[in-house]
Amino acid sequence: MGITADDEFRRLYADNFIAILNYARRRVRQSDDAPDLVAETFLVAWRRRSEVPPGDHGRLWLYGVARLVLANHARGEQRRRRLGQRLRLEHREYPVTVDAGNVDVRDALARLAPNDREVLELTVWEQLTPTEIAVALGLSPEVVRTRLRRARTRLRSQLECHAPGPAGQELAVRAESELKGGKP
Incomplete structure (x- = not known):
């Protein structure tokens, strides 16, 4: 039985992985990028294995x-840096205001689980409907409505726990009103 193209590729990989990894490590700014670049290099080699010289x-x-x-990677990094610079300039020109209504509300949001926080923020800050959130998150609208209801309950509980008494109840009512789209 002869040596197949797959066998040749396995040998090419085994014989050259370390050399190509070191090549990439010496040429990237962040060493964590090197394994991805090596994987991409060998992906090209796999796809073009019939063209690999012996x-x-x-x-x-x-x-x-x-x-x-590596050249493609460098161009991509350069594009990301330019985009980041452009976005920073636009941010200064058109500042984004994030108003969660109150520092206590923001703190309570920060204490919620990421899924709870996400549905609340998409509802309040991005003003998306549960149906729109469902599309964005790849969920059904029913699941989003359930998560939103539970997240509101958890937020109310957080507000009441961290600001007990009338002040905490007032914050909870205010947050509930803000999260439902109304004014306090």
């Missing part, structure tokens, strides 16, 4: 592929 030329071919993968 023997030591295969290793050299991999260096060429890795170089192109």
